[in-house]
Amino acid sequence: MSLTFKILRFDPLEEKPPHFEVFQHEPKPRDSVLEALKDIRDQQDPSLSFRYSCREAVCGACGMVINGQITLACKTQVESLQSDLVVVEPLPNLEIQKDLFVDMEPFWEAYRRVQPYLQPAGARPDNGYRVEEKDMEKVFQYVTCIMCGCCYSSCPVVARDERYLGPAALAKLYRFIKDPRDKRPFSAWREVDSPSGLWGCDTVFRCNEVCPKAVRPADGIEGLRRALIVERTKRLLRPKK
Amino acid sequence: MISHDLLIVGGGLAGLAAAMSADPKLKVGVISKVHPLRSHSVAAQGGINAALGNSPEGQDDSWEKHAFDTIKGSDYLADQDAAELMCRRAVPAIYELDQWGVPFSRFPGGAIAQRPFGGAGFSRTCYAADRTGQVILHTLFEQSVRRNITFYNEWLVTNLAVRDGKCLGLVVYDLASGKILPLAAKAVIFATGGYGRVYERSTNAYINFGSGIGLAFRAGAPLKDMEFVQFHPTSLCGKNILITEGARGEGGYLVNNKGRRFMEDYAPTAMELAPRDIVARAIQTEIDQGRGFENQYVHLDLRHLGRGKIEKRLPGIQEICLHFAGLDPADTPIPVQPAQHYSMGGIDVDKTCAAPIEGFYAAGECACVSVHGANRLGGNSLMEALVFGEIAGESASSYVRGSDFAGRPEREIAEEARKLQAKLQSLRERASGRNIFQLLNRLKLVMSEKVGVFRNEKDLREALAAISELREDYRQVYIFGICVRYCQELVTLIEFDYMLDVAEAIVLGALKRQETRGSHFRTDYPKRDDAGWLKHTLLTWTEKGPTVAYEEVHIDKYKPQERKY
Numbered sequence: 104m105s106l107t108f109k110i111l112r113f114d115p116l117e118e119k120p121p122h123f124e125v126f127q128h129e130p131k132p133r134d135s136v137l138e139a140l141k142d143i144r145d146q147q148d149p150s151l152s153f154r155y156s157c158r159e160a161v162c163g164a165c166g167m168v169i170n171g172q173i174t175l176a177c178k179t180q181v182e183s184l185q186s187d188l189v190v191v192e193p194l195p196n197l198e199i200q201k202d203l204f205v206d207m208e209p210f211w212e213a214y215r216r217v218q219p220y221l222q223p224a225g226a227r228p229d230n231g232y233r234v235e236e237k238d239m240e241k242v243f244q245y246v247t248c249i250m251c252g253c254c255y256s257s258c259p260v261v262a263r264d265e266r267y268l269g270p271a272a273l274a275k276l277y278r279f280i281k282d283p284r285d286k287r288p289f290s291a292w293r294e295v296d297s298p299s300g301l302w303g304c305d306t307v308f309r310c311n312e313v314c315p316k317a318v319r320p321a322d323g324i325e326g327l328r329r330a331l332i333v334e335r336t337k338r339l340l341r342p343k344k
Numbered sequence: 345m346i347s348h349d350l351l352i353v354g355g356g357l358a359g360l361a362a363a364m365s366a367d368p369k370l371k372v373g374v375i376s377k378v379h380p381l382r383s384h385s386v387a388a389q390g391g392i393n394a395a396l397g398n399s400p401e402g403q404d405d406s407w408e409k410h411a412f413d414t415i416k417g418s419d420y421l422a423d424q425d426a427a428e429l430m431c432r433r434a435v436p437a438i439y440e441l442d443q444w445g446v447p448f449s450r451f452p453g454g455a456i457a458q459r460p461f462g463g464a465g466f467s468r469t470c471y472a473a474d475r476t477g478q479v480i481l482h483t484l485f486e487q488s489v490r491r492n493i494t495f496y497n498e499w500l501v502t503n504l505a506v507r508d509g510k511c512l513g514l515v516v517y518d519l520a521s522g523k524i525l526p527l528a529a530k531a532v533i534f535a536t537g538g539y540g541r542v543y544e545r546s547t548n549a550y551i552n553f554g555s556g557i558g559l560a561f562r563a564g565a566p567l568k569d570m571e572f573v574q575f576h577p578t579s580l581c582g583k584n585i586l587i588t589e590g591a592r593g594e595g596g597y598l599v600n601n602k603g604r605r606f607m608e609d610y611a612p613t614a615m616e617l618a619p620r621d622i623v624a625r626a627i628q629t630e631i632d633q634g635r636g637f638e639n640q641y642v643h644l645d646l647r648h649l650g651r652g653k654i655e656k657r658l659p660g661i662q663e664i665c666l667h668f669a670g671l672d673p674a675d676t677p678i679p680v681q682p683a684q685h686y687s688m689g690g691i692d693v694d695k696t697c698a699a700p701i702e703g704f705y706a707a708g709e710c711a712c713v714s715v716h717g718a719n720r721l722g723g724n725s726l727m728e729a730l731v732f733g734e735i736a737g738e739s740a741s742s743y744v745r746g747s748d749f750a751g752r753p754e755r756e757i758a759e760e761a762r763k764l765q766a767k768l769q770s771l772r773e774r775a776s777g778r779n780i781f782q783l784l785n786r787l788k789l790v791m792s793e794k795v796g797v798f799r800n801e802k803d804l805r806e807a808l809a810a811i812s813e814l815r816e817d818y819r820q821v822y823i824f825g826i827c828v829r830y831c832q833e834l835v836t837l838i839e840f841d842y843m844l845d846v847a848e849a850i851v852l853g854a855l856k857r858q859e860t861r862g863s864h865f866r867t868d869y870p871k872r873d874d875a876g877w878l879k880h881t882l883l884t885w886t887e888k889g890p891t892v893a894y895e896e897v898h899i900d901k902y903k904p905q906e907r908k909y
Contacts, residue, residue, distance in 0.1 A: 114829070116829070133582065133583075141550075144781075144832070144833075145779075145781035145782075146781075148825065149780075149781070149823075149824045149825030149827075149831075149832075149833035150825030150826050150827035150831065150833070151825075152827065152829075152830035152831070152832060154378075154382075155550055155551075156378055156382040156383075156384070156549045156550060156551045157382070157384065157387050157549045157550075158549065158550055158583075158585075159387060159583075159585045159586075159664060159668070160663075160664075160667065161386055161387050161475075161478060161660075162378075162381065162382040162383075162384075162386050162387070162549065163381060163382065164378065164379070164382040178667055180667075200520065200829075200830065201827075201829055201830045202830070204830050207379070214489075215489055218490075219486050219489060220444075220445065220486040220487055220489060220490040221443075221444060221445025221483075221486070223443060227439065227440075227442075227443045228439075229439075230396075230439070230455070231396075231438070231439045231442045231455065231456050232442055232443075232454070233453065233454030233455065234450055234454050235450060235452075235454050236449065236450040236451075236452070236454075236457075239447055239448070239449065239450050242447050243447065243472075243473065246447050246472070246475070246478075246479050246482065247475065249381070249386075249478070250381050250482075279445070282445065282447070284442075284445065285445075
């Protein structure tokens with residue numbers, strides 16, 4: 104059955120404001136929205152621009168808004184929408200570069216600000232670290248994150264405060280805080296101990312709802328708050344030299 | 345003009361490993377046509393091989409045994425010194441990943457866990473559930489952020505500039521500005537990945553066009569062993585999304601429509617954990633002989649593993665099955681079929697990753713050292729990308745430090761860029777012509793139908809004819825979309841030119857090689873022929889079509905034997 108696809112088009116270098124263009128297209132059985140978009144581009148308008156890569160919900164390239172839901176196009180089956188109308192828009196909270204391409208730079212900037220890398224102490228053990236599986240499993244929830252930006256786009260705090268780090272970057276930091284190999288100094292908390300850091304979250308959990316990988320980034324933000332308080336208390340109780 | 349000591353093309357595992365090992369005093373840049381985290385390495389699932397000997401029953405494992413398994417798995421076409429080099433460096437490489445933060449799954453006691461994989465004598469495959477590629481790629485990217493490495497994302501490399509056998513730089517299409525830019529570099533490393541999307545049925549990401557291999561070829565670098573294309577035995581029927589070998593490593597069964605574990609007929613000892621070429625052929629044979637389901641697939645049955653083990657060890661597979669096939673592998677067998685997965689062949693490089701063009705290096709799937717020979721073992725590709733990515737970074741750095749770069753090549757690189765601009769301009773000025781996406785679909789169908797698991801002379805000749813017809817049609821190509829920035833039609837149009845070269849190299853190598861070895865099965869020559877064909881195929885690009893030559897395989901310790909599993 105032929106469906107109506109309304110796709111947001113925009114090129115900031117041209118005078119025309121953002122507008123919807125309508126395409127009639129009959130998806131193949133079991134097609135994802137990504138497959139449908141590719142067919143529309145290939146068969147009807149090759150100038151349509153959108154990001155994609157893996158088509159199996161692991162690379163994080165194709166975040167967009169589909170019938171009002173922030174999600175991955177490759178993971179969304181057209182049939183599951185149960186609608187004759189498919190409306191496709193770029194991720195919110197980020198500037199449009201062209202059509203469904205948005206500028207992810209603020210998202211990556213936030214990622215860099217949390218020092219998103221393991222900071223072990225001392226020399227490397229000869230035969231690897233000894234880490235119990237149950238401890239490693241505590242970080243598995245967060246390393247499932249594919250950095251698609253869906254949470255960042257859904258976050259009401261990001262919408263009003265562009266300095267706010269957003270859910271993905273904070274969850275990434277928590278992944279390291281929970282890693283038994285990580286020994287980052289207390290000073291590393293400085294960047295995030297602020298209203299635009301881990302205290303900024305409104306706990307409305309939009310990030311948990313939209314995450315296509317069930318990461319629940321807000322759990323990480325809550326975890327960070329607890330961990331920081333514990334760290335502070337430890338420092339208070341430590342005998343002065 | 346942007347100028348670097350070293351430019352690395354590709355932000356996947358090999359590219360990032362090269363960036364990490366490059367001399368930090370040099371001006372290094374990484375160019376990628378997507379954000380590095382969107383690279384196809386992210387989709388690797390089951391694991392990465394290193395003889396750590398952590399498994400309770402595998403303490404006698406050693407890098408030598410890993411090398412032997414790799415060489416036997418390659419059907420003796422691997423260069424044995426190269427395989428040994430990789431397997432020796434694999435062990436410290438894993439500990440380095442551990443230090444960088446890769447969250448490997450663990451054995452009781454806390455050592456890095458290892459699972460059995462195909463063609464291996466020991467449980468040797470380190471893993472993080474079934475998201476091994478994802479966590480390693482993310483970790484390397486994290487480390488590259490720590491090192492403040494310069495990235496040029498969403499730049500497509502279109503040409504490699506070479507003068508008198510010496511690499512000068514690159515030309516790129518910058519998607520954001522729509523500009524064609526010349527870049528100067530003393531050395532260039534290609535880590536551009538595989539060409540899976542030359543095929544219709546492939547486990548690869550949509551972006552894997554393999555143009556890097558093609559444009560190195562066009563610039564004068566020979567291609568080696570291109571006929572050896574790995575078909576993964578278990579891709580999800582229909583979408584061809586990878587279902588990891590780890591599913592069989594954890595104990596999954598392959599079952600035909602008679603309810604029988606048919607691997608008994610093909611590899612009675614190794615069963616489901618025979619190497620991929622053997623399992624892929626077995627599945628295809630079952631389907632072809634009417635013992636599949638709907639003439640399309642067989643079952644990968646994980647139900648007996650139990651929901652708990654599936655959720656813990658194979659959560660990604662469960663998620664893929666739920667979302668893309670609407671089934672839960674804890675309740676229902678997974679419909680699987682072989683699909684193109686990996687390229688054993690690639691840009692001809694030596695053990696230092698140097699190609700025969702001075703200052704030009706290649707590593708990872710786009711390169712052929714050769715470690716995998718005629719068939720790659722599961723778990724060896726991540727390790728190859730990591731180890732040889734590092735080696736390429738080291739080799740290119742010492743080349744830059746030790747060489748004289750008198751004479752500025754800017755004018756010549758700019759000239760290359762102008763040529764491409766002129767070509768694109770002339771395409772835009774046409775009134776009409778062929779649609780690039782239609783040509784691409786035709787190529788994919790030809791490759792999947794004629795150059796698949798089983799090959800014969802007639803099909804291969806037909807494929808060659810179809811490719812030359814496509815080349816004619818490509819001359820009539822037209823740019824339909826009115827767009828300059830973020831123009832994926834333009835990306836496809838530029839890459840397709842090189843895809844034709846890659847496809848032709850695969851077919852030509854396959855047609856010439858009149859034997860069966862590893863992944864290359866000729867129904868008209870069904871036996872391995874060591875006397876005639878224990879040698880590497882080398883193709884060199886010329887205006888009139890590729891020329892074919894052969895090169896000896898490096899064999900020292902292990903004399904070729906019959907492969908039995």
